[in-house]
Amino acid sequence: xxxxxxxxxxxxxxxxxxxxxxxxxxxxxxxxxxxxxxxxxxxxxxxxxxxxxxxxxxxxxxxxxxxxxxxxxxxxxxxxxxxxxxxxxxxxxxxxxxxxxxxxxxxxxxxxxxxxxxxxxxxxxxxxxxxxxxxxxxxxxxxxxxxxxxxxxxxxxxxxxxxxxxxxxxxxxxxxxxxxxxxxxxxxxxxxxxxxxxxxxxxxxxxxxxxxxxxxxxxxxxxxxxxxxxxxxxxxxxxxxxxxxxx
Amino acid sequence: xxxxxxxxxxxxxxxxxxxxxxxxxxxxxxxxxxxxxxxxxxxxxxxxxxxxxxxxxxxxxxxxxxxxxxxxxxxxxxxxxxxxxxxxxxxxxxxxxxxxxxxxxxxxxxxxxxxxxxxxxxxxxxxxxxxxxxxxxxxxxxxxxxxxxxxxxxxxxxxxxxxxxxxxxxxxxxxxxxxxxxxxxxxxxxxxxxxxxxxxxxxxxxxxxxxxxxxxxxxxxxxxxxxxxxxxxxxxxxxxxxxxxxxxxxxxxxxxxxxxxxxxxxxxxxxxxxxxxxxxxxxxx
Numbered sequence: 001x002x003x004x005x006x007x008x009x010x011x012x013x014x015x016x017x018x019x020x021x022x023x024x025x026x027x028x029x030x031x032x033x034x035x036x037x038x039x040x041x042x043x044x045x046x047x048x049x050x051x052x053x054x055x056x057x058x059x060x061x062x063x064x065x066x067x068x069x070x071x072x073x074x075x076x077x078x079x080x081x082x083x084x085x086x087x088x089x090x091x092x093x094x095x096x097x098x099x100x101x102x103x104x105x106x107x108x109x110x111x112x113x114x115x116x117x118x119x120x121x122x123x124x125x126x127x128x129x130x131x132x133x134x135x136x137x138x139x140x141x142x143x144x145x146x147x148x149x150x151x152x153x154x155x156x157x158x159x160x161x162x163x164x165x166x167x168x169x170x171x172x173x174x175x176x177x178x179x180x181x182x183x184x185x186x187x188x189x190x191x192x193x194x195x196x197x198x199x200x201x202x203x204x205x206x207x208x209x210x211x212x213x214x215x216x217x218x219x220x221x222x223x224x225x226x227x228x229x230x231x232x233x234x235x236x237x238x239x240x241x242x243x244x245x246x247x
Numbered sequence: 248x249x250x251x252x253x254x255x256x257x258x259x260x261x262x263x264x265x266x267x268x269x270x271x272x273x274x275x276x277x278x279x280x281x282x283x284x285x286x287x288x289x290x291x292x293x294x295x296x297x298x299x300x301x302x303x304x305x306x307x308x309x310x311x312x313x314x315x316x317x318x319x320x321x322x323x324x325x326x327x328x329x330x331x332x333x334x335x336x337x338x339x340x341x342x343x344x345x346x347x348x349x350x351x352x353x354x355x356x357x358x359x360x361x362x363x364x365x366x367x368x369x370x371x372x373x374x375x376x377x378x379x380x381x382x383x384x385x386x387x388x389x390x391x392x393x394x395x396x397x398x399x400x401x402x403x404x405x406x407x408x409x410x411x412x413x414x415x416x417x418x419x420x421x422x423x424x425x426x427x428x429x430x431x432x433x434x435x436x437x438x439x440x441x442x443x444x445x446x447x448x449x450x451x452x453x454x455x456x457x458x459x460x461x462x463x464x465x466x467x468x469x470x471x472x473x474x475x476x477x478x479x480x481x482x483x484x485x486x487x488x489x490x491x492x493x494x495x496x497x498x499x500x501x502x503x504x505x506x507x508x509x510x511x512x513x514x515x516x517x518x519x520x521x522x523x524x525x526x527x528x529x530x531x532x
Contacts, residue, residue, distance in 0.1 A: 054423040078424040079273060083349040087368065109345065114378050116339035122327055123320040128347040129369030155374040162372040168386075168393035170372035 003226055005182055006031055006245045007235055008200050009139070011227040012180045013094060014038040016137045022046045023134075024056070024077075024091040030244050032094040032139045033063060037239045038231060054078045063240055086126070086133050089173060093130050094137045097179075099152040102193050102214040104176045105159030106131075106138055107152035114154050127157035135175040143181035145213040148194075160192030184208050185224055189217065196221040251416045253469040255285040255518055258439045261404060261469075262286065265314075267295040269400070269435050271407030271428035272480065275301040275323040275488060277420075279408035279441045281476035281518050283307065288514075297402050299351065299427070301480055302496065305329035306514075308341060309500070315342040317400065319351035323497065325490060330500035344379050346370070350397050355427055357399030358434030366394035405435035408477045409461065410485055411451060412442035416467030419451050419459050422483035432466040441473040443485050475522055491532060492525065 013035025017025050025036040025047045037060035040047045048056050055067040056075030067073055077085065085091055098121050099107035109124045110117035130136050136157060140147050155162060163174040179186040179194065187197040195217040196208055205218040227235070235245065259282065262268065272278040283303045293314040296307060300321030307313050309331040321332045335341045346354065347369040357365040366385060369375075376382055376395070385396040407428040410421040418440045420428070432438040440462065451460060476482075479489035479496065499509040512524055 076423075079426060080352065083352050086349065109374070110336070114345075114374070117336055120328065120333045120336040122322065123318070123345055124347055124373065124375060125320050126348045126369075128371075128373035128375050129349040129367075131373070132368050132371050154378070155372075158372045166372040166393075168391060169368060172392075173368075 003232065004246060005200060007227050007232065008224055009180055009182065010034040010038060010235060010245065011231055012185050012224055013137075013139060014042065014231075016094060016177050016180075017044050017047055017092060020044060020047065020092050020135070022048065022090070024048045024050060024085060026050070026091055026093040028093075028095050029139055029141070030063070031141070034235060034239055034245055035094065037063070038234060041234050041238065042231065048075070050077055060239065063242075063244055083129070086130060089134050091133075092135045094139055095127060095130065095157065097138045097140055097147065097157070099147055099149050100138060100140065100179060100194075101149055101152045101159060102216075103159035103161040104157075104179070104188060104192070104194060105152045105155045105162060106157030107154045109154035109156045111153055124154065124156040131158040131174060131176070132163070132170045133173050135177050137177040138179045140179060140181040143183040143208065143211045145211060148212040148214065150214050160188060164192065183211065184221070186216075193217070198222045198224040200224045201226065248415045248464075250414045251464070251467065251469050252414050252445065253439070253471045255281060255471055255473065258282055258406075258441075258469055258471055259285040259289050261437065261439070262289065262291050264291045265293045266291070266403040267297060269402035269405030269431045270296060270298040270303045271405065271426060271431045272301060272303070272477070273299045273424070273426040274320070275325070275479075275493065276481045277408050277422070277426060277428075277477050278303045278480040279406040279476065280478055280480060281473035282406045282408075282439070282441055282471075284514060284518060284521060286312065297400055299348070300329070300332065302329055302493070305331035305500075308332055308335040309506070313341050315344065317344040317346070319346055319348040323493060325488070326493065326497050330497050334500070345375065346379070347373070347375055350375065350395065352427060352430070353397040354400040355430040355434050357397060358401040359430050360399070362399050364396040364398050367397045368394060370395040370397070400434055402431070402435040403437070405431040405438045406441070407431055407438065407462065408441045408473070408482065410443050410482065411446055412440055412470050413448040413451060414445055414470065415448065416440060416464035416470045417448065417451065417460060418442065418462035418467065418470075419455060420461045421455055421459060421485070425461050429461050432462045437468045438462075438466050439469045439471070440467050441471045441476045443472075443474055443476065443482060445470065445472045473518065476518075478522070478525060489525075492528070495528075
């Protein structure tokens, strides 16, 4: 069986919840969502998953569907409950990013001057609150200089430099985990800057450097692990039988 | 008890130019669209709109009625961004206060409690503070914590849409999520409620639990029956989103000519004609 890059990414996403304990696994996007379900079915059965609407599900809900499509409801979490829940810290997110800078500041709000953006994006959404309340990881589907920029246009998710400058409170529960891309898994050095933790099988260090808009340390990069046979079976047969991951 | 039933034009007659109006719902879900459509027909302008935005924002922006937008986000859910909102932002046509979603709820809670602010960790160290230079932080009197002092939002008027209501203004939701409509009602000086159906008070709890009574008449100044009044947004379980119509709405934003055609057919008309035209449009699909 050939393992796809998307499957390598999904397994890397799943690993971000390893050891997280009894928290709500919040995932934005298909690959992170597959990762959250895979984590629950393998190493982290205590994770809580939501159907993306108003319910917690005791089994992974069907990918891309709400509780209405089947599964057992174990909790009611309308949108208002989510904000209380994330304030409580019982949550761990994997979000997307339109821009990420060297210190892990993330932008999903707008491109250019926010007063009159050249491109309006989705808005800061919950990123400011998530990043000062619980662990946040990012998934970037296309590793490029457009995404990995020297400085983001709007700090939506708070990066390490910004959090440290606000040691009073922003830093207290601030925890950036990793950034997973289609090329590599990045994490943070002691100074808060992104570095390469592992290159996906078949990816070179130069490829990552050439597609990153700031200097990035690749000197300690290993290789991202491949999915196990059991993980591949779960992804292909249980979590994603209709093949959303490959579409 | 007072009968608070009204017509759409009674409701919108309370809105004056320059007011701050709250709009309930969430994204393209349970928006008081019949009231929004009536607002489009009125001559009010310079509104400050406070909302978890959906097509309400897009339509009001396109009609030039928005001076300032205070929002947690603006999205059509199945379409990431409302095209009219995007255009208004990219042309610099509106002032904005973009909040973190949780901060926005904190602002509503503060307003509902008549507090000048409530503390929030969300927003700290992010550009939400840069983009809203009027926001201040506050230090805890108990420890070293510092918080964003989120100012209470108190709209002059709010509009919300629920599944059922009675003539006295008690409102009931039958879907899975109350969103924040009760907070909008409590945070506002006046709140007007549109419902799919007005029933007598006893009927409200005959078919659904009392917990579904989301909004009390204590916070509602008027109620209007607007069947299919959230169209084309969701009003679960009465109906889901009209995705095809929403797609049509978004597509016609692309150029002036198709937008004018959309506007003439669906908006430059009264609510009954809107509903008839929607049915006719659906029949041709």
